[in-house]
Amino acid sequence: MGYLSCKTDSSISTSTSDPFQIQEFTYKDLQLATANFSDSKLLGRGSHGLVYKAVLRSGRLVAVKKPSSNDLDNEIDILSSLHSPSLVNLLGFSTNSHGRRLLVVEFMSNGTLFDVLHTNPRPPTWPRRLRLALQTARAVETLHSSSPPVIHRDIKSANVLIDRNLNARLGDFGLALRCVDDFRLRSTPPAGTMGYLDPCYVTPENLSTKTDVFSFGILLLEIISGRKALDMANSPPSVVDWAIPLIRKGKFMSVYDPRVPAPRDARVRKMVAVVAAKCVRPCRERRPSMKEVARCLGELSKLNSWNGLSNPCIMGEDVGIVGTPLKNQQLELGVRSNLMELMASPKSQIRAKTTRLPNLRF
Ligand SMILES: Nc1ncnc2c1ncn2[C@@H]1O[C@H](COP(=O)(O)OP(=O)(O)OP(=O)(O)O)[C@@H](O)[C@H]1O
Numbered sequence: 078m079g080y081l082s083c084k085t086d087s088s089i090s091t092s093t094s095d096p097f098q099i100q101e102f103t104y105k106d107l108q109l110a111t112a113n114f115s116d117s118k119l120l121g122r123g124s125h126g127l128v129y130k131a132v133l134r135s136g137r138l139v140a141v142k143k144p145s146s147n148d149l150d151n152e153i154d155i156l157s158s159l160h161s162p163s164l165v166n167l168l169g170f171s172t173n174s175h176g177r178r179l180l181v182v183e184f185m186s187n188g189t190l191f192d193v194l195h196t197n198p199r200p201p202t203w204p205r206r207l208r209l210a211l212q213t214a215r216a217v218e219t220l221h222s223s224s225p226p227v228i229h230r231d232i233k234s235a236n237v238l239i240d241r242n243l244n245a246r247l248g249d250f251g252l253a254l255r256c257v258d259d260f261r262l263r264s265t266p267p268a269g270t271m272g273y274l275d276p277c278y279v280t281p282e283n284l285s286t287k288t289d290v291f292s293f294g295i296l297l298l299e300i301i302s303g304r305k306a307l308d309m310a311n312s313p314p315s316v317v318d319w320a321i322p323l324i325r326k327g328k329f330m331s332v333y334d335p336r337v338p339a340p341r342d343a344r345v346r347k348m349v350a351v352v353a354a355k356c357v358r359p360c361r362e363r364r365p366s367m368k369e370v371a372r373c374l375g376e377l378s379k380l381n382s383w384n385g386l387s388n389p390c391i392m393g394e395d396v397g398i399v400g401t402p403l404k405n406q407q408l409e410l411g412v413r414s415n416l417m418e419l420m421a422s423p424k425s426q427i428r429a430k431t432t433r434l435p436n437l438r439f
Pocket residue numbers: 120121122123124125126127128140165182183184185186188189231235236238248249251
């Protein structure tokens with residue numbers, strides 16, 4: 078993994094064993110890159126501080142996170158051990174005169190999944206939603222399958238950013254924790270965002286990868302329905318309280334966003350809703366792992382695209398039936414067998430692992 082030793086004055090780590098490299102910038106570099114943190118370069122503000130668009134001397138566009146009160150050391154520490162095309166990756170850091178770190182991460186040019194779902198005047202089509210859901214599921218799976226596993230703790234549509242190729246990338250690792258049996262894990266109080274928070278997560282010991290699975294389930298319901306996780310204008314305000322009774326009654330069509338055509342294949346409609354419902358199960362041991370969720374969404378995505386050959390909601394026009402029955406049958410069997418596994422999944426391991434990894438060396 079890419080734990081990096083500190084390099085100074087904009088030099089780049091040259092260790093050949095590192096699959097990715099993190100750069101240390103001078104504060105002046107970042108002042109220059111952001112026109113002295115000018116308002117015109119402001120991309121947004123989060124609970125930790127401000128995010129600026131910046132152009133490095135190399136001409137590369139990046140985003141710079143400047144903290145207000147919280148420090149970003151945890152985010153740097155976690156991100157320096159991860160690198161994946163499904164994440165908003167860390168490129169470097171800097172330290173200001175007060176000793177506070179600034180973060181330099183990949184620039185995402187197409188906003189957030191929250192914008193795509195809730196503010197875009199043209200709501201995304203169903204195939205696009207399924208693709209974004211699958212990419213996000215794979216991103217969370219990447220965290221959970223890293224060694225030691227990383228728990229994001231703040232999975233939500235505002236933390237899924239859309240890159241220039243319109244792919245979803247998981248960002249904002251400010252609350253993330255590594256699953257190592259250490260003081261930080263045992264003493265960090267529960268945190269997250271209202272509407273996405275796992276009700277089982279009430280003390281530090283209750284944290285598990287299934288905490289993220291719950292939040293992902295909420296996100297999946299948000300993607301399916303186009304409703305916000307929590308919206309006081311709705312009754313009930315919480316997407317889970319509204320959707321789960323409908324799914325339980327088998328009223329799958331009612332949970333799909335009425336602004337766009339739902340998947341025409343009733344099996345896809347049902348299975349995606351069922352996957353979301355399983356993720357938000359009150360009993361966390363009965364929730365699927367992110368690996369199972371990603372595999373199911375991947376197979377549903379294949380099934381959806383096969384059906385898409387004859388599906389006007391995907392092609393935008395009726396092109397007739399093209400897919401061969403055999404291929405559809407095989408895919409359906411694949412999906413069914415995985416869903417059976419999902420339903421019958423044994424009690425998954427939910428306790429934090431005790432493996433230790435070296436800390437980031439500055
Ligand atoms: N890598 C990035 N590329 C482009 N824009 C970004 C990037 N990271 C963040 N932003 C923008 O900055 C805004 C603030 O991001 P940030 O991660 O600080 O907070 P948040 O996730 O919106 O809120 P909170 O920190 O409260 O969870 C985002 O909503 C997004 O518009």
